[in-house]
Amino acid sequence: MEAKIGFRTATSLIFKGVIILFAFAIAIPLIVILFYIIRQGVTQVNWTFLSHVPAPVGEKGGGVLNALAGSFILVLMSSVIAIPVGMMAGIYLSENPKTRLAYYAGLCVDILQGVPSIVMGIVVYFWIVKPLGTFSAISGSVALAIMMLPIIIRSTEQTLKMLPDSLKEAALSLGVPYHKVILKVIVPCGFAGILSGITLSIARVIGETAPLLFTAFGNPYVSGHIARPMESLPHLIFTYATSPYDDWHNLAWGASFILLMFVLVLNIVTKVITRKWKVQL
Amino acid sequence: MESTIVSAENINAYYGDNHAIKNVNIKINRNEVVAMMGPSGCGKTTFLRCINRMHELIPNARAEGVMKLDGEDVYKMNAIYVRSKIGMVFQRPNPFPNLSIYENVIAGYLLNGISLPKAEKDVIVEKSLTSAALWKEVKDSLHKKGTFLSGGQQQRLCIARAIAMKPEVILFDEPTSALDPISTSSVEALFHELKANYTLIIVTHNMQQAARVSDRTAFFYLGELVEFDDTKIMFTNPKDQRTQNYITGRFS
Amino acid sequence: MVIGNTSAIAHSFKDLIFGPSNTMASVIANELLEADHTEYLSALIELGLVLFCVTVVINIIGKRIVSKFTND
Numbered sequence: 324m325e326a327k328i329g330f331r332t333a334t335s336l337i338f339k340g341v342i343i344l345f346a347f348a349i350a351i352p353l354i355v356i357l358f359y360i361i362r363q364g365v366t367q368v369n370w371t372f373l374s375h376v377p378a379p380v381g382e383k384g385g386g387v388l389n390a391l392a393g394s395f396i397l398v399l400m401s402s403v404i405a406i407p408v409g410m411m412a413g414i415y416l417s418e419n420p421k422t423r424l425a426y427y428a429g430l431c432v433d434i435l436q437g438v439p440s441i442v443m444g445i446v447v448y449f450w451i452v453k454p455l456g457t458f459s460a461i462s463g464s465v466a467l468a469i470m471m472l473p474i475i476i477r478s479t480e481q482t483l484k485m486l487p488d489s490l491k492e493a494a495l496s497l498g499v500p501y502h503k504v505i506l507k508v509i510v511p512c513g514f515a516g517i518l519s520g521i522t523l524s525i526a527r528v529i530g531e532t533a534p535l536l537f538t539a540f541g542n543p544y545v546s547g548h549i550a551r552p553m554e555s556l557p558h559l560i561f562t563y564a565t566s567p568y569d570d571w572h573n574l575a576w577g578a579s580f581i582l583l584m585f586v587l588v589l590n591i592v593t594k595v596i597t598r599k600w601k602v603q604l
Numbered sequence: 605m606e607s608t609i610v611s612a613e614n615i616n617a618y619y620g621d622n623h624a625i626k627n628v629n630i631k632i633n634r635n636e637v638v639a640m641m642g643p644s645g646c647g648k649t650t651f652l653r654c655i656n657r658m659h660e661l662i663p664n665a666r667a668e669g670v671m672k673l674d675g676e677d678v679y680k681m682n683a684i685y686v687r688s689k690i691g692m693v694f695q696r697p698n699p700f701p702n703l704s705i706y707e708n709v710i711a712g713y714l715l716n717g718i719s720l721p722k723a724e725k726d727v728i729v730e731k732s733l734t735s736a737a738l739w740k741e742v743k744d745s746l747h748k749k750g751t752f753l754s755g756g757q758q759q760r761l762c763i764a765r766a767i768a769m770k771p772e773v774i775l776f777d778e779p780t781s782a783l784d785p786i787s788t789s790s791v792e793a794l795f796h797e798l799k800a801n802y803t804l805i806i807v808t809h810n811m812q813q814a815a816r817v818s819d820r821t822a823f824f825y826l827g828e829l830v831e832f833d834d835t836k837i838m839f840t841n842p843k844d845q846r847t848q849n850y851i852t853g854r855f856s
Numbered sequence: 857m858v859i860g861n862t863s864a865i866a867h868s869f870k871d872l873i874f875g876p877s878n879t880m881a882s883v884i885a886n887e888l889l890e891a892d893h894t895e896y897l898s899a900l901i902e903l904g905l906v907l908f909c910v911t912v913v914i915n916i917i918g919k920r921i922v923s924k925f926t927n928d
Contacts, residue, residue, distance in 0.1 A: 433919065437911045441881045445888065445904045489698040493762070496658060497712040497769060498688025507715045511702045536885055565857055602701045 357583070364580025367573050376544055377559075380568045387578045389545045390559040393460070396547070397539060397555055398529055400464035405471035406521060412472075413479025413517075414505060420484070436473035443469055444534035452538055460546075460553035463539025467531065471524040478520025482513040515597040522593040526586050532557040556582045607633045609803050610655060610773060615669035617650055617659060624650045625667070626827040634772075637795055637804045639818035639835070641811055643855060647827040648807045652775050655805070656690040657683045674772065688712065691766030691774040691802075696782050697758035699750045699765070706746040708761055709733060712769040728768050735801075736764035737794055756787020763794065767802070774798070776806040780813065792817050811851060815839050823847045861886055880907045 371384050378385030412428065419425050443466050451462035486509060494504040510517070532555075535541075540552040541562060560578050563571040610632040617625035625647045632638050640648040653659040654667045657678060671678045678686045699708045707714055709729045720728075729746070733739040738760040742753070750761055759779060766774055780788040795804055795817045808814050814821050815835060822832040823846070831844045842848050849855060860876020863883065880903045891897040 434912055434915055437915045439881055439907050439911060441884050442904045442908050445884065445901060448888070487698075489694060489696055490700065492658070492661070492694060493698040493700065493765075494711070494715060495661065496656065496687055496692035496694075497715065497765070498684050498686075499712070499715045500684050503715055503717070508700060508702070512700075514702075533881065533885060537888055561857060 360576070360579050360583050363576040364578075364583075367577030368580060372577055377563075377571070377574060380570060385570065385574055387556070387559060387574060387581070389542055389554040390556045390578060391581070392545045392547075393539070393542065393554040394529060394556045396549070397460055397463050397467060397535075397553060398525055400460065400549065401467035401471060401528060402521070402525065404464060404468035405475060405524070408468075409472050409475030409524075410479050410510075410517065413476045414483060414510070416476065416480040417483035418505070432473045432476050435469070436477075439533070440466075440470060440531055441533040441536075444537045447534065448537040455550065457550065458538060458540035458552040460539055460549045460551065463535045463553060463555070464549075466534035466538050467528040470528050470531065470534065474524035474527065475517075475520050478523065479513070479517050482516025482520070483509060485516075486512055512602045515601040518600070519593050519597045522589055526589050529589075530557050530582060530586065532561045536561075609634045609674055610805070611670075611672040612651075612655075613670040613672070615651070615654060615667060615671060617647070617654055617665070617667040619650075619662065620664040624827050625654065628669075628829045630822060630829055630832055632773075632803060632805060634803055635799055635801075636819045637799050637806065637817055639814035639821045640805065640807045640824060641809070641814045641821060641850075642824035642830075643850065644809075646824040648822075648824045649777055651824065652777055652805065652807050655773075655775060656687050656692060658687070658692065688716075688769055689771055689773075691769060691771040693759070693762050693766055693774065693776045693779050695778040697755060697762050699753075699758050699761050701749065701751060703749070704747045705742050705750045705753075705761065708750055709764050709768050711765055732764040732768040733761075735767050735798065736760045737790065737797075738764055754787065755783050756790055759783060759787065759791060760794065763791075763798075767798075771802065773803045773805065776804065776808075778807055778809055781809055788813075811839075823850060825850070857882075880904075 372386045373391065374388055375384060375386030376389045377387065412432075416425050416429060447462050447466040447469075451465060452458055455462070490508055490512060491504055494508045495501070499507075535555055535558050539555060539558070541558050542552045542554045546553055556578050560575045560582070563575040563578075566572070608631045610630075612628055612630045615625055615628045616623065628651060640652065642648050650659060655671060655673075655678070659665045659667055660683065667679070669679075673686070673689065699705075700711055703711060703714070706729055709732050710720075710725055713720060713725075713728075730739060730743075733742065738757060741757060742761075745752075750758060753761060759782075763774075763779075780791050783791065792813065795806070798804060806814075806818065818835050820833060821835045821838045823830045823838065823842075823844075825846050831838065831842060831847045833843070838847065839851055842851065859879060859882050861878060861882060862876040863878045864871075864875070866872035866875055866877065884900050884903055884907075888897075888900050891900055
């Protein structure tokens, strides 16, 4: 009997060790990537890098301003499209979970989440780029917005579903009409969860290249015109990293570093904000 | 001014095919405290919710009959208007967690977008909190969120919130069943004071509470209103055998 | 970017794992903007359709598996 217990304790310890080992093993690729990009990229970033557009091959003093501005505008526009639509869809799904529309809409959201981003690019290419006749920032934003939608919808729905019904009852019993109950009580109480879903979706699309290959295309200059091509950080990294020039490789490393830092900061800021604004139920 | 404020005529309520309230007729007078008691599932909460049309929030629920508030049939009025005229306090205290105590009290106005001058708002808040016996305890922390309040204090905040809308009738759905004994007695003491200005209808699971606080008591059983009379008579000399069985504890 | 952009069928095990090749997504990404005649374009879009259908099928299978184990 004692021998058996000894054997089982030993097996338990071995498995515990294996699990801890694998947990660390998972962290290793992440840490290696982080360190490598930081080491290669941090030397590239200086004021010139942030304030100039890429220079022709061979010339010094290029930068990634066009990509920075472009990414900012693209993400801003796609947020403007995706956030209202996504939140409203999420509110509908959480308030009417048993209807047929909710079932099929949920199915579509799940499928949309799994659609490859390149397919999204093809579709928007034929919807917007061809009719418009030119690559444009607006088509890129539409493609990114469609990619943001499933994340925003699901996180809004999950957050609102977790709120107790007593909140709605309290507001309705005061004589508040239904739409005001949703807008002024339910959504504000779920704000932290909804916001974290939004920032998660932004962190996802800011690093997407495939949908922008045929929509926003790329632009060597800083452009504010939404019906013209626009550069973005991941697209610049893709183009310059696959080019044969060392100067451009360096630009790609610098841009990778900036993108990485931005996503990191976004995630941290999200955690801080949601903790601060989390409503104590 | 007529003394009947709530009059229910032939009220029948259904959840789908389930006939939950069977032909209830009851007249409630101004400024009285009416307790509704009965075993679990007897329909007392369903009936309470039929008064301010909160039963409509449950899918498949419908009510038939005439429910008059001050002479007007509430089923023919706008539901939202009805609910603003009748206050309700629930079993679990439910102050709005995203609003401060001050904002919670005037939530009925705030959420409806009714803007009042600050002086008027201050007066409403102070009066309501005083009537709910909460003013002294929170007057220095009006702008904090109410999460630090105890269960009894939160329930009194909910009562203040209901009072702030200046209703004529306040409905209570087992208001003290989630509270400890001390908070329960402070809320019960409140009923006695609120009576002067409001009509209170209280659903309670606790017979002793019904006996303590109410002027008249209604006994519901299996969806029917079995007996409705002065509290003293109900508990000492009830007319119906079922009432007698209930108060002697033959079933609960 | 790293796959090699070579549409070739592997003839040996070494080529299968270590040789340059292609995925549906990389082919579309590289060749869509250079497709000059309609058949070429249509073929690439059909690749997109196949990719889409694969993900839909896998999604539905996944959902079925989850619902089997959740018993909601």
